[in-house]
Amino acid sequence: MTVYETDVPGVGKKFEVDLDGDERLVLVMHHDGKREFFHKTSPDADAERLFTLSGQRAREVGAIIQGAYFQPVELSDVEVPLGDAIIEWVDVEVGCGLEGQTLADANLRKRSGASVIAIQRESETIPNPDPDETFHAGDILVALGTREELDALERLVESDED
Amino acid sequence: MAELLLEVGIALTGIAIAGGLATRSTLSVIPAYIVVGIVLGPNEPTSILGLPVALVGDREFIDVLAELGVVFLLFFLGLEFSVDQLLQDRKRITAVGGIDFLINFGVGAAIGLALGWPIVETLFLAGIVYISSSAVITKSLIQEGWIANDESSPILGTLVFEDILIAVYLALLAAITGGGGLRQAVISVGTAFLFLGGLAAIAWYGAGWLDRVFSTTSDELFVLRIVGLTTLVAGAALALGVSEAVAAFFLGTGLSQTSHVERIEHVVTPARDIFAAVFFFSIGLTTDVTLVAGVAALVGAAVVLTTLAKFVSGTLSGRVYDLTRRRSLRVGLGLVPRGEFSLVLATLAASIGTGRLGTVIPAFTVGYVLVMSILGSVLIQRADTITDALLSRTTSAE
Numbered sequence: 334m335t336v337y338e339t340d341v342p343g344v345g346k347k348f349e350v351d352l353d354g355d356e357r358l359v360l361v362m363h364h365d366g367k368r369e370f371f372h373k374t375s376p377d378a379d380a381e382r383l384f385t386l387s388g389q390r391a392r393e394v395g396a397i398i399q400g401a402y403f404q405p406v407e408l409s410d411v412e413v414p415l416g417d418a419i420i421e422w423v424d425v426e427v428g429c430g431l432e433g434q435t436l437a438d439a440n441l442r443k444r445s446g447a448s449v450i451a452i453q454r455e456s457e458t459i460p461n462p463d464p465d466e467t468f469h470a471g472d473i474l475v476a477l478g479t480r481e482e483l484d485a486l487e488r489l490v491e492s493d494e495d
Numbered sequence: 496m497a498e499l500l501l502e503v504g505i506a507l508t509g510i511a512i513a514g515g516l517a518t519r520s521t522l523s524v525i526p527a528y529i530v531v532g533i534v535l536g537p538n539e540p541t542s543i544l545g546l547p548v549a550l551v552g553d554r555e556f557i558d559v560l561a562e563l564g565v566v567f568l569l570f571f572l573g574l575e576f577s578v579d580q581l582l583q584d585r586k587r588i589t590a591v592g593g594i595d596f597l598i599n600f601g602v603g604a605a606i607g608l609a610l611g612w613p614i615v616e617t618l619f620l621a622g623i624v625y626i627s628s629s630a631v632i633t634k635s636l637i638q639e640g641w642i643a644n645d646e647s648s649p650i651l652g653t654l655v656f657e658d659i660l661i662a663v664y665l666a667l668l669a670a671i672t673g674g675g676g677l678r679q680a681v682i683s684v685g686t687a688f689l690f691l692g693g694l695a696a697i698a699w700y701g702a703g704w705l706d707r708v709f710s711t712t713s714d715e716l717f718v719l720r721i722v723g724l725t726t727l728v729a730g731a732a733l734a735l736g737v738s739e740a741v742a743a744f745f746l747g748t749g750l751s752q753t754s755h756v757e758r759i760e761h762v763v764t765p766a767r768d769i770f771a772a773v774f775f776f777s778i779g780l781t782t783d784v785t786l787v788a789g790v791a792a793l794v795g796a797a798v799v800l801t802t803l804a805k806f807v808s809g810t811l812s813g814r815v816y817d818l819t820r821r822r823s824l825r826v827g828l829g830l831v832p833r834g835e836f837s838l839v840l841a842t843l844a845a846s847i848g849t850g851r852l853g854t855v856i857p858a859f860t861v862g863y864v865l866v867m868s869i870l871g872s873v874l875i876q877r878a879d880t881i882t883d884a885l886l887s888r889t890t891s892a893e
Contacts, residue, residue, distance in 0.1 A: 341642065342575045342651055342658075343633045359643035364760035371643035377819065380643035 366391070420450075420475060421483045423490050427470040431490055437464035445485035447478030499556060506551045509535050510772045521638065521876070523631045523868045525834045528772050529861060532779020539784050557777050562739070564774025565839050566729040567767040569665075569740040572629070572658050573747020574759060581655055591649050591812035592656025595830070598808035600625040602800055610793075615672060616851050619844045622668070623860050624801040626661050628834025629654050631868050635875040641829065646822040649812045650829045661836050662744045665843065666691055669738035672847045687737045694728070694745040702752040709755050718762045721750075740839060771835070778838055778861060781845070786858035793855075794862040802870065805830045824882045832871025837864050 337349040345363045352358055359371035359380050366388025371380035386394060396402060425431050431439055442448050452459045452466065453473040459466065476486055509531045517527035534540060535551045551557070581588060603624035607617030632650065636642045641650075670684040708724075711717050725743055732742030750759065787794075806827040813823025841860035844852040874881065 339648075340580045341647070342580075342655060343571075343629055344637065344642065347642065347647075361637075361642055364757065364764075369637075369643075371640060373643070377645075380640055382640045382643075 417479055418477055419480065419483065420477050421487075422453075423474040423476055423483075423487055425468055425470060425472040425474065425490060429470070429490060430492070431468040432470050433467060435465050435467050436462055439468070439489075441486060441489060445478070445489050446482035447476045447486040449474050450477050451475040499554065502551045502554065503556065506535065506557065506773070506776060507769075509551075510776050514772065521872075523628075523634065523832070523834070523872050524772075525628070525631060525775050526865045526868045528775035529779040529782070529865060532776040533782050533784060534779075536780035536782070538782065551780060557773060557780065560770055560773040561777035562774075563726065564767075564770035564772070564777075565740050565842065566725060566743040567763075567770050568774070568835055568839065569662070570725050570743040570747040571764075571767055572662070573744040573749075574751050574756060576655070576658055576744075576748050576751055578748070578751070581659075584652060587649075587815055588652040588656055590815045591653045592660070594811050594815070595653050595656065595805075595808045596625065596660065598811075599801065599804045602804040606797060606800065612851065615668075616856065618668060618671075619840060619852065619856055620859075622661070622664055622840050623837040623856070623863070624797055624804075624833070626657055626833065626836040626840070627654060627805070627830050628832045628836065628868060628871070629658070631832035631834045631871060632829060632875075635832070635872055636829065639875055639878070641825065641875075644822070645816070645818055646813065646825045646829065649809070649816045649818070649826045652816075653809070653812055653830060657836075661839075662741050665738045665839070666741040668840070668843060669736075669741070672843075672852075686735065687741075690732060690735055690737045691741060691745055694732075694742060695748070697749065699749065699752070702749065705749055706753045706755070709750075709753070714762050717755075717758065718766065721759060721763050722766060738843070775835075775838070778842070781857070782861045783858065786854060787862045790855055790859045790862060793859055794866065797859070797863055798866050798870070801833075802831055802867070802874075821882050821886060824885060825878050828874045828878050828881065831867065831874050833864055833867040837867075 335351050339347045339349075341347050341361070345361065348360045348362070350358045350360070355375040357373040357376060359373060361369040361371070363369070368386045368388070368391040370383040370385070372383050373380050436449065449462060450460070451474075452462050452468075453475065454469060455471070458475075474486075474490070476483060478486065510528055513527040513531035514524045517524045535549070537549050537552055600621045603621030604617055606624070607620040612620065632654065636647055636650065641647055666687050667684065670687040709717060709720055711720070725746055728746050729739035729743045733739040750756065806824075809827030809830040810823045812830075813826035816826075818826065837860055841857045844856045844860075847853070
């Protein structure tokens with residue numbers, strides 16, 4: 334990532350940051366602490382003013398961006414720590430073997446070690462699903478287990494062809 | 496005392512109201528301050544709708560505040576003077592600065608010579624029409640969002656070059672016009688450059704010492720030290736017959752090498768703003784509108800010629816920075832506004848006061864700056880319409 338820094342006499346400093354592709358973020362920092370943000374669709378395009386922050390606000394927003402308020406766990410899957418066990422969300426894809434099977438048929442607990450503690454189906458959640466609950470495509474399984482058990486479960490869901 | 500306090504109160508309130516109105520109409524505040532000075536001052540108009548408006552006299556107290564305005568305008572110019580940027584980009588800045596100087600100073604000198612003015616008066620006129628207004632231009636760049644675009648580089652580069660040049664030029668003019676013959680002039684130029692050289696040396700090599708002098712946790716003590724030292728240096732310079740404004744400029748450059756720059760920007764800027772506003776106001780105060788009307792033809796000719804000159808030189812400067820045609824044209828439009836430094840030169844001319852320096856030049860400058868600061872802001876605001884019209888005439892594709 335390249336950051337271009339220029340002094341702007343009588344105003345303050347200007348920073349340009351390359352974003353994805355040709356886009357650029359331009360930040361003008363005034364001596365009075367005001368920050369102005371601009372966006373360029375390409376290095377040659379005219380800058381469009383996005384918004385302006387006072388010094389105080391800029392520091393707060395900056396802290397949020399830095400993760401001082403809330404630090405997301407940067408993993409591919411969202412997890413909640415729970416002792417040794419963790420909770421993970423597993424998608425039931427269209428065309429995967431689980432479609433149409435019941436919980437009892439799939440026997441996931443026996444085969445992977447992880448237990449399905451709830452199923453999220455569109456806007457509703459089925460907690461503690463019965464053994465005869467049928468899986469639908471698009472379901473999200475909320476599963477509890479250790480990392481290994483959950484990995485095994487994910488492999489099952491992805492490859493379950495029977 | 497009561498009378499003086501009331502007059503200063505009226506003046507400052509008038510300035511505040513004028514500034515508010517100008518900001519609301521997105522125009523520069525400088526012409527607004529001048530106009531309110533003309534209205535409230537002792538010269539015509541003395542009454543509006545039957546109400547007496549000549550409320551503020553040309554008092555020494557206001558003159559001192561105005562003088563401080565000049566000093567602090569130049570002090571901040573030095574403070575914000577970016578030596579690093581100049582060195583990093585010296586090739587291009589020298590190129591655009593050279594183009595800008597040759598064309599615009601040349602046009603100014605040509606006007607003076609065409610009118611048959613003597614050399615000193617011509618030098619003043621050329622300087623007045625050459626120097627762009629950092630204050631108006633910077634404000635417009637921020638307003639229009641050009642500050643984030645490529646055209647800001649040549650515009651600001653040109654201003655950096657002009658800033659050094661105007662400091663040297665002020666020193667030179669103040670020395671030349673110090674009176675006496677050629678020998679006297681040489682001596683005073685020598686004295687000036689010795690003094691300023693000493694100041695520059697202190698500024699450069701004494702940065703560490705300056706750093707310690709201004710190290711305090713109290714903002715109150717800090718602002719007192721800065722304002723005190725700056726005024727003292729400016730006063731000492733003037734007592735030695737050197738331009739006080741240039742001395743302040745050098746002090747500013749000295750401080751720009753210390754860690755106090757940002758704090759000065761925060762703490763001292765309000766003081767600068769008040770003094771500078773009073774300076775523009777006092778220009779209006781001492782302006783005789785009938786004299787301005789007398790030089791209307793000269794103002795008109797200068798406006799047309801020097802607007803075109805800046806437009807051409809700026810467009811060429813944009814080309815030096817390899818900008819597209821549209822952006823180059825914007826550079827040309829962006830450099831049109833003239834303002835505070837033209838007025839500083841006119842003040843110097845008025846203080847000498849011989850021949851046209853005391854009458855025609857100050858009146859001309861007021862009229863010229865009023866037109867150019869407003870016209871310049873409007874050109875920048877309407878830049879897209881203007882560049883569209885110009886580019887659609889040319890057939891070559893970008």
